[in-house]
Amino acid sequence: MWLYKNPVTPSYVTTPVMFCIAVFTPIVVIFIFFSLRGERTDLIQALLAVGLALPLCGxxxxxxxxxxxxPRPDYFWRCFPDGKMTSDLHCTGDLDTVMEGRKSFPSGHSSFSFCGLTFCALYMMGKFHIFESQGRGSALKLCISGSPLFASLMIALSRTADYHHHWQDVLVGSLLGLSIAFxxxxxxxxxxxxxxxxxxxAMLTPYSELPRTDSRVSLNYSERKDIEAAIHMI
Structure with a gap:
């Protein structure tokens, strides 16, 4: 029982706070870029993507x-709040508290925060072209777009510090949320x-998949149709 006899402590990051961070952070970032660029299609597609990721993760x-x-690390004290274990191991604590104590794996805080904030980070990295030739070399943009990942890591680690999850729960939950977001x-x-x-x-045309060429080079009608047919075959 030593693994489950950690003290009962309040959450460093409560569930309502975690939900607000995971849900509203990507939505606010999406609307900020919409106000700057005015791309309605991008706004709709981004909201659809994050609207798919978060419920699926949950x-x-x-x-x-x-x-x-x-069982959670504090399960013993949830089951036996008076500290006295019965001979038949029948829990004497509140039923809802005991049932909640059997939901340790995986960490919901970790999966949900990594899902919402990883999507936010990917979205900003795309907008800043962090891994494309246009945006490389900017440490400021890299730090800004990567900051949601740091925030999600801190939320996940807090779940081991307050004895609400084992490290395996946090690790699997974090990977689950990150994978769903990606x-x-x-x-x-x-x-x-x-x-x-x-x-x-939704905003890309077949021609946007082609390598960049000199803007002075123009294609006639038949050449464009041949290229389009080739792209559709691929």
């Missing part, structure tokens, strides 16, 4: 929690190394 995380049922982002936006990584697929 469904998967809570499904695993209920199936796995791992998957949903890529459904709507190209790779960060793409020349048009700041625009969603």
């Amino acid at each position: 469904i998967i995380t809570n499904s695993i929690k209920n199936i796995y049922g791992r 998957m949903c982002y890529r459904q709507y936006y190209p790779f960060l190394t793409h020349v048009s990584c700041d625009k969603p697929y």
